[in-house]
Amino acid sequence: MVRLLHLSDIHLGSSLIHGRLNPATGLNTRLEDFIAALTFCIDRAIAEPVDLVLFGGDAFPDAMPPPLVQEAFAQQFRRLADAQIPTVLLVGNHDQHAHGQGGASLAIYRTLGVPGFIVGDQLETHLIITRSGPIQVVTLPWLNRSALLTKPETEGLGLVEVKQLFMERLATTIDTAIHQLDATIPTVLLAHLMADTAEFGEERSLNVGKGFIVPLSLLAQPEFDYVALGHVHRHQVLWTSPPVIYPGSIERVDFGEEGETKGFILAEINKTATTWEFCPIPSRPFLTLDVDLTTITDDPQAHLLQLIEHAPIGQAIVRLRYRLRSEQTALIDLASLHGALALAHTFSIHPELVTQLPRARLPKLGLGQTITPLAALDLYLEQRPDLDGLASELRIAATTLLHPQAPGELAAPMQTALRLDLPEAYGP
Ligand SMILES: [Mn+2]
Numbered sequence: 241m242v243r244l245l246h247l248s249d250i251h252l253g254s255s256l257i258h259g260r261l262n263p264a265t266g267l268n269t270r271l272e273d274f275i276a277a278l279t280f281c282i283d284r285a286i287a288e289p290v291d292l293v294l295f296g297g298d299a300f301p302d303a304m305p306p307p308l309v310q311e312a313f314a315q316q317f318r319r320l321a322d323a324q325i326p327t328v329l330l331v332g333n334h335d336q337h338a339h340g341q342g343g344a345s346l347a348i349y350r351t352l353g354v355p356g357f358i359v360g361d362q363l364e365t366h367l368i369i370t371r372s373g374p375i376q377v378v379t380l381p382w383l384n385r386s387a388l389l390t391k392p393e394t395e396g397l398g399l400v401e402v403k404q405l406f407m408e409r410l411a412t413t414i415d416t417a418i419h420q421l422d423a424t425i426p427t428v429l430l431a432h433l434m435a436d437t438a439e440f441g442e443e444r445s446l447n448v449g450k451g452f453i454v455p456l457s458l459l460a461q462p463e464f465d466y467v468a469l470g471h472v473h474r475h476q477v478l479w480t481s482p483p484v485i486y487p488g489s490i491e492r493v494d495f496g497e498e499g500e501t502k503g504f505i506l507a508e509i510n511k512t513a514t515t516w517e518f519c520p521i522p523s524r525p526f527l528t529l530d531v532d533l534t535t536i537t538d539d540p541q542a543h544l545l546q547l548i549e550h551a552p553i554g555q556a557i558v559r560l561r562y563r564l565r566s567e568q569t570a571l572i573d574l575a576s577l578h579g580a581l582a583l584a585h586t587f588s589i590h591p592e593l594v595t596q597l598p599r600a601r602l603p604k605l606g607l608g609q610t611i612t613p614l615a616a617l618d619l620y621l622e623q624r625p626d627l628d629g630l631a632s633e634l635r636i637a638a639t640t641l642l643h644p645q646a647p648g649e650l651a652a653p654m655q656t657a658l659r660l661d662l663p664e665a666y667g668p
Contacts (some may be wrong), residue, residue, distance in 0.1 A: 248296030248470035249489035253309040291370035296470020297332025382433035410441035
């Protein structure tokens with residue numbers, strides 16, 4: 241029986257936008273949160289101690305982490321080398337350079353020959369001798385089409401045919417690996433991929449089309465005693481015999497993971513029966529406060545303040561979203577909202593202006609007609625569905641320009657909103 245700790249999707253150095261500078265250390269507090277979560281995992285591995293640590297991929301937001309981040313990662317994993325706990329680092333999509341060319345951020349651990357460390361950057365079976373006996377680990381890193389298919393093979397094929405050919409090739413490759421296994425030794429498949437039955441948060445759905453979706457039947461094979469997955473940030477169990485498990489990310493990368501409990505898996509691998517448990521990691525809460533003020537006839541500011549007062553915002557990363565009518569904007573005092581939210585770790589404010597004019601009654605541009613600048617903006621936005629995501633910010637900016645309030649009063653939330661709407665490259 242081999243005891244192992246399975247963690248995944250560390251993404252060290254992401255979510256910085258939700259942090260602030262810690263004046264005591266000079267570090268972004270979110271980097272510190274992520275380091276604390278990783279430290280929690282490594283502490284447990286050493287305290288047990290486990291016989292083996294499996295990392296399911298996506299160490300950093302990209303393949304070129306800054307030295308400070310690279311070092312923080314190495315400091316934690318080095319503790320496993322010191323404790324003589326064998327460790328497999330699997331390469332995820334975020335660990336590869338573009339198109340899989342030019343190596344991966346984790347390959348340095350092989351180059352340095354860190355004792356007991358294995359870098360899984362290809363489909364390969366590793367026989368690892370642990371304190372509690374041997375175990376076979378089949379590594380299946382994030383695969384691009386070029387890993388299994390050659391250019392001439394895919395020439396002239398459509399996307400559907402390429403995907404089908406890729407899946408056939410993957411099935412054959414896994415099959416070959418399975419046939420070469422020693423059936424008397426416990427075996428784990430460690431894979432970074434999107435399984436067809438996996439569920440993920442709404443904000444991640446945009447990333448689905450990027451890679452290949454692997455059928456669960458390819459993974460849940462009886463030759464494996466445990467299937468350790470990485471890639472999807474929400475912890476989930478896809479199959480029980482053998483267990484096919486995403487531990488999920490160790491900290492929240494963005495608001496898409498707001499409601500998720502973070503953790504890792506401790507498992508006992510056996511040829512007869514594998515047992516496992518999910519171990520939660522203390523993590524900083526994300527909290528969305530959402531309110532529609534358009535139906536409110538009295539003071540909208542009082543509603544916002546009451547909402548904030550009754551919410552558990554202490555130490556949380558908070559976003560306040562409210563919908564309001566244009567004539568209500570003058571009733572919102574942003575300075576006092578900022579004051580009320582000050583207990584949060586960090587916060588952002590996202591007002592959404594709801595236009596009251598029914599589209600059909602909008603005046604059309606034409607000779608001899610005059611329309612207000614804001615109506616003109618609405619007409620313009622109607623013609624530009626590609627700007628939908630920016631429409632509310634543009635309306636607020638225009639309102640501010642046309643009806644100036646106290647200097648800078650609307651400038652601050654605009655910045656916050658725009659800053660947080662930047663696409664984050666930390667998808668699964
Ligand atoms: Mn991934």
